[in-house]
Amino acid sequence: MSGGFARLPAPPYYAVIFSSRRNGADPGEYAAAADRMLELARVQPGFLGVESAREADGFGITVSYWESEAAIRAWREHAEHAQVRRHGRRHWYEHYELRVARVERASGFEGG
Amino acid sequence: MSGGFARLPAPPYYAVIFSSRRNGADPGEYAAAADRMLELARVQPGFLGVESAREADGFGITVSYWESEAAIRAWREHAEHAQVRRHGRRHWYEHYELRVARVERASGFEGG
Numbered sequence: 001m002s003g004g005f006a007r008l009p010a011p012p013y014y015a016v017i018f019s020s021r022r023n024g025a026d027p028g029e030y031a032a033a034a035d036r037m038l039e040l041a042r043v044q045p046g047f048l049g050v051e052s053a054r055e056a057d058g059f060g061i062t063v064s065y066w067e068s069e070a071a072i073r074a075w076r077e078h079a080e081h082a083q084v085r086r087h088g089r090r091h092w093y094e095h096y097e098l099r100v101a102r103v104e105r106a107s108g109f110e111g112g
Numbered sequence: 113m114s115g116g117f118a119r120l121p122a123p124p125y126y127a128v129i130f131s132s133r134r135n136g137a138d139p140g141e142y143a144a145a146a147d148r149m150l151e152l153a154r155v156q157p158g159f160l161g162v163e164s165a166r167e168a169d170g171f172g173i174t175v176s177y178w179e180s181e182a183a184i185r186a187w188r189e190h191a192e193h194a195q196v197r198r199h200g201r202r203h204w205y206e207h208y209e210l211r212v213a214r215v216e217r218a219s220g221f222e223g224g
Contacts, residue, residue: 004171005131005209015213017127017175019117019163023223051131053165053173059116061165061173063129089221097117097220101127101213108209109201111135 006049006065011103013048014066020096022058030092033084040081046071058094065103072100118161118177123215125160126178132208134170142204145196152193158183170206177215184212 022030041047046067054060066072075081134142153159158179166172178184187193 005133005207011211015127015129015211017129017215019175021117051171051173053167053171055165056168059163059165061163061175063131063173063175089223093221093223095117095220095222097218099123099127099215099218101215103129103211103213106209106211108207109205110207111201111205 004051006051006063008048008065008106011106013103014069014072015101015103016064016066016072017099017101018062018064018096019098020060020062021094022054022060022092023094024058025091033087037081037084040078041075044071044075044078047075069100116163118163118175120160120177120218123218125215126181126184127213127215128176128178128184129211129213130174130176130208131210132172132174133206134166134172134204135206136170137203145199149193149196152190153187156183156187156190159187181212 038050041050041064048065048067050062050064052060052062066075150162153162153176160177160179162174162176164172164174178187
């Protein structure tokens with residue numbers, strides 16, 4: 001799921017910044033769960049896009065973008081997502097930090 | 113500069129989400145410039161911390177955290193930083209997107 005820019009509307013919208021350190025356990029199971037979560041998120045109302053990068057040492061940042069706080073809340077309460085988060089805390093993450101932010105402006109650059 | 117969690121105060125504060133694709137040019141020069149920018153940012157008024165991760169394919173996310181929009185603006189106007197940004201657009205980045213967001217809530221998990 002890594003490597004791509006999200007195509008987003010003009011601000012305002014919301015970002016969930018998820019910084020995490022993986023412990024390296026269950027790489028195949030983790031990748032499959034990440035793919036499944038993306039598949040579910042994409043059909044959530046208000047989902048706008050996601051960007052993700054992880055270093056070889058296990059530290060990664062995933063930013064998901066949402067139309068509203070209500071959309072973030074609904075995704076948080078999604079039963080399968082909640083179950084995978086619990087599993088992740090027990091088995092996959094040494095540490096994570098999650099920050100919810102309102103994006104107020106955006107700009108970009110693409111080379112020729 | 114990768115691999116670490118920022119130690120941040122309680123929200124609200126601001127995040128600059130910088131997603132980019134490197135072209136792979138000048139890796140040593142790029143790394144030195146990134147270190148220098150971090151050294152300068154750390155002594156800017158209102159700088160709170162930074163987190164960064166880049167995939168082997170060149171896609172990366174850096175999130176810097178700031179006390180206020182004014183602090184972000186002052187860093188943006190820092191002469192050496194502005195010069196390095198210009199150089200980066202010409203030589204180092206295929207594409208980047210920059211989003212400025214107000215962090216409204218945060219939570220975290222650290223395993224035992």
